Structures are given as C-alpha cells and as structure tokens.
Amino acid sequence: MIMKKVLITGGSGLVGTELSALLKQKGYEVAHLTRSKKQGYPYPQFEWDIKKQTMEEEAIRFADIVIHLAGAGVADEKWTDNRKKIIIDSRTESAALLHKTIAKIPEHAPQQYISASAIGYYGMDTGDKLVDENSDPGSDFLAEVTKKWEASADQFQSLQIPTAKIRVGIVLTDQGGALPQLAQPIKLFVGAPLGSGKQWMSWIHIEDLSRLFLHVLEKKLTGVYNGVGVSPATNKEVTKAVAKALNKPLILPNVPPFAMKLILGEMAQMVLGGNKVSAEKTLNSGFKFKYEDLDEALKDIYR
Numbered sequence: 001m002i003m004k005k006v007l008i009t010g011g012s013g014l015v016g017t018e019l020s021a022l023l024k025q026k027g028y029e030v031a032h033l034t035r036s037k038k039q040g041y042p043y044p045q046f047e048w049d050i051k052k053q054t055m056e057e058e059a060i061r062f063a064d065i066v067i068h069l070a071g072a073g074v075a076d077e078k079w080t081d082n083r084k085k086i087i088i089d090s091r092t093e094s095a096a097l098l099h100k101t102i103a104k105i106p107e108h109a110p111q112q113y114i115s116a117s118a119i120g121y122y123g124m125d126t127g128d129k130l131v132d133e134n135s136d137p138g139s140d141f142l143a144e145v146t147k148k149w150e151a152s153a154d155q156f157q158s159l160q161i162p163t164a165k166i167r168v169g170i171v172l173t174d175q176g177g178a179l180p181q182l183a184q185p186i187k188l189f190v191g192a193p194l195g196s197g198k199q200w201m202s203w204i205h206i207e208d209l210s211r212l213f214l215h216v217l218e219k220k221l222t223g224v225y226n227g228v229g230v231s232p233a234t235n236k237e238v239t240k241a242v243a244k245a246l247n248k249p250l251i252l253p254n255v256p257p258f259a260m261k262l263i264l265g266e267m268a269q270m271v272l273g274g275n276k277v278s279a280e281k282t283l284n285s286g287f288k289f290k291y292e293d294l295d296e297a298l299k300d301i302y303r
Contacts, residue, residue: 003027003028003029004028004029004064004065004111005028005029005030005031005062005063005064005065006023006028006029006030006031006063006064006065006066006067006217007031007032007033007046007059007060007062007063007065007066007067007110008020008030008031008032008033008066008067008069009032009033009066009067009068009069009070009094009098010068010069010070010071010116011030011032011033011034011043011069012032012034013069013070014171014173014175014176014177014206015069015116015168015171015206015209015210015213016032016069017175018173018206018207018209018210019067019069019210019213019214020032020042020043022210022211022214023214024043026214030043030044031043031044031045031046031059031062031063032044032045032046033045033046033047033048033055033059033070034046034047034048035047035048035049035050044062046058046059046062048094048097050089050090050093050094050097051093053093053096053097053100054097055097055098055101057101057104057105059101060098060101060102060105060108060109060110061105061108063110064110064111064112065110065111065112065113065114065217066098066110066112066113066114067114067115067116067213067217068094068095068098068113068114068115068116068153069116070090070091070094071087071090071091071094071116071149072086072087072090072091074087074118074120074142074145074270075178075267075270078264078265078267079141079265079266079267084141087145088144088145088148088149091145091148091149091152092148092149092151092152095115095149095152095153095155096152096155098113098156099152099155099156099159102156102159102161103159106159109159109160109161110161111161111162112161112162112163112164112217112220113153113156113161113162113163113164114163114164114165114166114213114216114217115149115150115152115153115163115164115165115166116149116165116166116168116227117146117149117150117153117165117166117167117168117224118142118145118146118149118167118168118169119131119167119168119169119202119226119227119228119275119277120138120142120143120145120146120270121137121138121142121143121146121147121150121167122135122136122137122138122143122275122277123137123138123139123140123142123143123273123275124138124140124141124142124143124269124270124273124274124275125199125269125272125273125274125275126138126200126273126274126275126276127276128200128276129276130276130277130278131275131276131277131278132226132277132278132280132281133167133223133224133225133226133278133281140269141266142270146167150165150224153165162220162222163222164216164221164222164223164224164225165223165224165225166209166212166213166216166224166225166226166227167224167225167226167227167228167277168204168209168227168228169201169202169203169204169226169227169228169229169275169277170201170202170203170204171203171204171205171206171209172203172204172205172206172297172298172301173205173206173301174301174302175206179242179301182238182239182242183242183246186239186242186243186246186248186250187246187248189248189249189251190252191239191242191243191248191250191252192239192250192252192253192254192255193235193236193239193254193255194235194239194254194255194260194271194272195235195254195255195256195257195260195271195272196235196254197234197235197236197239197254198234198235198236199234199235199271199272199273199274200232200233200234200235200274200275200276200277201232201233201234201235201238201274202226202228202229202232202274202275202276202277203228203229203232203233203238203294203297204227204228204229205229205290205291205297205300205301207290207291207300208229208289208290208291209227211287211290212225212227212282212287215285215286215287219285219286221285225281225282225285226277226278226279226281226282227282228277228278228279228282229279229289229291229292229297230279230283230289230292231292231293231294232275232276232277233294234274235271235274236254237294238294241294241295241298242298244295244298245295245298245299245301245302246302257272260272
C-alpha cells in the first residue's frame with residue numbers, strides 16, 4: 001500500500017505538531033504550509049501568503065489529503081474590532097486560497113479535505129443543555145467565527161472533494177491552550193473556579209484529538225464531528241481535578257464574574273459560559289477514546 005501524503009496548514013501549532021508526529025509515525029508523508037520556510041524544520045515546507053492570496057502550487061500537487069488547522073488564536077489577545085477581523089480572516093481567507101489553487105489545477109485535487117472547527121459554533125454559553133452536531137449555532141462572536149470557518153470548508157464540496165469538519169473542544173495539553181492558564185494560579189496557590197464554577201467544559205486530551213483527525217482521514221468520514229471527550233466536566237470539577245493532579249490545595253473562593261470581565265472584556269464570556277457537548281456521533285463512527293476520565297487524562301499530562 002502506498003502511504004498517502006498529507007498537507008497541513010497550521011502544522012506548527014499545538015494540534016498540528018501532535019498530529020504531524022502521529023501521521024509520520026503511522027507512515028504518512030507530511031508537509032506543512034508556512035508563511036516562510038525555516039532552516040532545519042522537521043517537515044517539507046511549502047510557502048503561502050494569505051494576504052496576497054498566493055501559494056506554491058507544488059503543495060497541492062504533493063497533497064493527497066489537506067488538513068486545515070490554520071487560524072489566529074482566539075484567546076491570544078483582547079477582542080478589538082481589528083483582532084476579530086484577524087481571527088475570522090485567518091481562517092476563511094486561508095481556506096479561500098487553498099480552494100482557488102486547487103480549482104486552478106483540478107487534476108491534482110486532493111482526495112479529502114479535513115478542517116478544524118470549534119464547539120464555539122454552539123455559542124459561548126449553552127447552559128446545561130447537551131448539544132450535538134445537529135444543534136443550532138449560537139449568535140455570539142465565536143459562533144460567527146465558526147459558521148464562517150465551516151462555510152469556507154463547505155466550498156470544497158463544489159470541487160467534488162469529500163469534506164469533514166471537526167468541532168474541537170477544550171484541548172488538554174501542558175504545551176499550551178487553556179490548561180497551562182488554568183494550572184498556573186493553582187501552582188501558585190491562588191487557583192479557584194471561575195464565576196459560578198458550574199459552567200461546562202467539554203474537554204479532549206490532545207492525543208485523542210490527533211487520533212480523531214487520523215480516524216476521520218482513514219475512515220474517509222465526511223460531515224461534522226464533535227472533537228470532545230465523553231465526559232464533560234464543570235469548571236469547578238476541572239479546577240479541582242487539576243489541583244489534585246498537581247497535588248496542590250484550592251483555598252480561595254471562586255473568581256467573581258466582574259473580575260473576569262475587567263481582565264478579559266468580551267472574551268470573558270468564553271470562560272464564564274460553557275458547553276456540554278455530545279461525543280455520541282464520534283463514538284458511533286467507531287472511534288475509541290484513550291482518555292475517557294478527566295483524572296486519567298490529567299495524570300498522563302502531569303506524570
């Protein structure tokens with residue numbers, strides 16, 4: 001069997017790094033799209049310029065499968081109007097460039113297009129309601145981002161390319177994302193649940209998320225799948241579990257919502273709200289999670 005070639009955008013990010021290593025380990029050839037080629041980089045690189053809408057066509061000639069992970073971090077900076085535009089454009093214009101380049105050389109069209117999305121699709125706060133892939137989208141900023149992100153993936157179907165979208169939840173890893181930010185105050189003995197502490201966090205271990213992308217690729221799945229684990233937990237439960245994994249006490253009262261809003265502005269909705277997201281469709285596709293239990297997942301991360 002000839003091993004397939006996978007082109008990844010956002011390959012040097014959190015998920016991209018883990019997924020690239022997994023694909024390589026499984027015998028796939030992996031290449032990354034990058035703004036500028038780096039010396040001594042572990043994967044072949046192709047250049048693209050999203051602003052100028054140009055890219056090396058060789059990237060598309062290389063690729064049997066395209067995995068689109070690129071996008072400016074939603075929690076990296078305060079949401080000014082300019083930052084919001086960057087967050088949306090980094091996802092949609094990058095997809096538009098891929099689409100345009102593939103349309104130019106249709107004889108080299110990839111066999112599959114897999115796009116990341118996010119559970120922000122459902123809105124930043126869906127309360128205690130269990131949401132699944134058929135639930136309505138929210139109406140806040142993150143929902144707007146993910147709707148446009150997914151629409152930019154759907155256009156690949158017009159090129160007859162089977163397309164899948166993975167709505168990623170809160171990714172647990174000590175390399176970045178939400179967990180180090182949650183763990184840091186706990187390590188300094190000032191950790192506490194945020195707001196009511198009752199808001200849901202639909203988490204997934206980074207290893208399971210990478211395995212899910214591989215599963216979607218190998219099973220040639222299309223449509224939308226929630227990239228979340230089977231046991232969502234409340235903010236209070238997650239905070240307690242992280243403290244237990246780090247062997248640190250939790251002594252402070254909950255952080256009041258107004259303090260979060262002062263620090264984060266509109267972005268505070270992300271941590272004060274939450275989603276209880278179903279993994280049922282993902283399970284029904286035959287995917288088996290390695291980390292179903294929060295304590296086990298954290299034990300692996302902090303071992």
